[in-house]
Each structure stands twice: as structure tokens, then as C-alpha cells.
Amino acid sequence: MRSPDELTTAFRAQGLKMTPQRQAIFRALHQTTDHPTAESVYAMVSADMPSISLRTVYQTLNDLTTMGELVALDLGTGSTRFDPTADDHHHLVCVACGAVHDLFLDVQVAVPAAQAAGFSVGRPEITWRGMCPSCSDRPPAPQTEQPAQREETNA
Amino acid sequence: MRSPDELTTAFRAQGLKMTPQRQAIFRALHQTTDHPTAESVYAMVSADMPSISLRTVYQTLNDLTTMGELVALDLGTGSTRFDPTADDHHHLVCVACGAVHDLFLDVQVAVPAAQAAGFSVGRPEITWRGMCPSCSDRPPAPQTEQPAQREETNA
């Protein structure tokens, strides 16, 4: 993630205006190392600027995504995660709490032409699902003898 | 995907009852090779059985997923895809139309312990995003409706 100042310059270069709301969002993003949701960015920024609206946060995050400063990830955790790490990397996802951990691997996986079906694709995104240390330490759900055979059980 | 008869047996073996609605869903799934959404299964089944409710389709797809007969995929296309292919495989996803194509690859990607951060994970899921042949043929502007992705800020 670039610094708030660099992002300001980048925004201005696109003819976008700088506002206190955007500055606050830039700051929040710059000091986070994880993969916040719009909601959690909103929570961070609201601490300083209680009047900011969630709508503005979404808008700014989408702008940053469009500019390539953020990557929007859908990791199946129910909401979009915004990834401030620009480098090519992959993810570990905790299926219990939704935590996301970066993984820097130089893996080349080519799509065999025979199976490509005419698709033109880019880099593969690799995701591992599992349990983070804190969730595997503490069995979160009842964890009873029920094999969860009833319908629409999650967890 | 197992045959409707086999699925019927499997359902009964779990103490679940067999209904015309479920039979119709089994038939629809059995004759599809792609990765339908609940909505598209509903569309298929509605042709034969107009009275069926979308709720029932969701319920049955979830039951099948719980039983391991289907795999629920979140590929960032906006809705859950139900994958009738049980074998371990990966996916090509068209970012324009949401089409999904299977890819059978025997790739072993290990998570380096140094980066695992204590996660315990299973097999990697590999996704390539790109354009399917029909979407890359067609110029992007016209009536192609892009699911999510874009937003305001048109340059």
C-alpha cells in the first residue's frame, strides 16, 4: 500500500479531489496489514471521523481498486476483502473466523492448452482453506456428537 | 454426479424422504455438466414443475452439499455455484459472464511452514480469472452486463 501522500498525488493525477474523508481512509489502509472489509475500514475511520458514511468508504475503496491500489478479494467469507498488498501472492483462509493470511510463493501453474477451452486467463489465484491457530485451539461451535446431518448447517 | 436413482437411495439411507421436487432436481443436476447456480437449477426444474419454490431448490442443493454429492463454490461471480464434479479439480472463471470451466490438474503446492502462520489447511483451490471465448470475441461495451466489478468513476 502506498503512503497517504502518494495516494493523494495519484488521486489528483486522475482529476479526483482530495477530501478529509479520503485522507482518513488512506491513513487507515496504510496502517493495516490485514485484509479489511469495507465495514472494518469504516470502523477504523469512524474512530477519528464519526460523521463519515459507510457509503463513502465503499466508494473510495472501489476507486482505489479501480486504480489498482487495492485488490478486491472474494474469498468466500461473505464480504469483499480489500487487499493492500500489491505483490502477487496467495491466501490462507480460516473457514471458522474468516481470517486471511498472505502467502508469498513463486508458483507457476500453466493451463494446459487442451483444457483451456479458449479462455484467456491471467495468473492463478491459489487459496487454501483451513483453520487458523486460534480457531483450531478453541473449538468454536458446540462440537457435539451431531454429525451435522440436518440441512443448512454451516460451520 | 450420481444418477437420480442413486441419489434417491442415498437420501433414503439418511432418513430423508423422496419427493417429486427432489427427483426433479436430481434429474436436472444429472443432465447438466456445468456449474449451475441455485437460480439456474430452479429455472431448469421449473420447466417441468412450475409450482416448485426456489426455497426448495436451495434446501435440496444444501442437502446434497452436506452429503458431499455436490460442492458449493464461491468463485466471486456473485452467487454460489454448485459443482457436480466430485473429483479434485480447479476452475477457469470468465470475469465477464461468470462462466466456469473445469480444469483437471495434478498440482502439488505445499505451504511452506515458515509462512503457514499456524494454519492447518487442506488442498489448494486454484482459480484463473479471464475471458471465455465468447466474451473475448464480443466487444466489451455493448449489452454485456458485468456482474459487480465496475462502479462509478468512469475515468
Next chain:
DNA sequence: CGCGTAAACAACAACGGTTGCGAACAAGCA
């Protein structure tokens, strides 16, 4: 073959995440 009961059904409302809309507002520039 008819019963009883638990399961499944359909219709509808609710829900969470996200976006469209429109009016009020403020950044940046002359």
C-alpha cells in the same frame, strides 16, 4: 388400506452486503 407423525413444501418476510439515487456540499481553479 387407512393412520399418525415427522419431514418437506410454498409463500413470504427478513437479512447482510453492496449499490443507485438525489440533494446538499465542498475542492479546486480563475
Next chain:
DNA sequence: TGCTTGTTCGCAACCGTTGTTGTTTACGCG
């Protein structure tokens, strides 16, 4: 300072999915 245009914000809408509820149905049993 005044103007123009992008921005903000609250609200309602939207979409995919699930909860609720009252009714209907499957199916084992006598």
C-alpha cells in the same frame, strides 16, 4: 469570491440466501 464539478451522505433498493409458518405429503406400521 464565485463557479463548476466532483464528493458526500442518508436512504431505499437490490440480490442472493435463509428464517418462519401453516399446510401438505411421504412412508412405516398396524
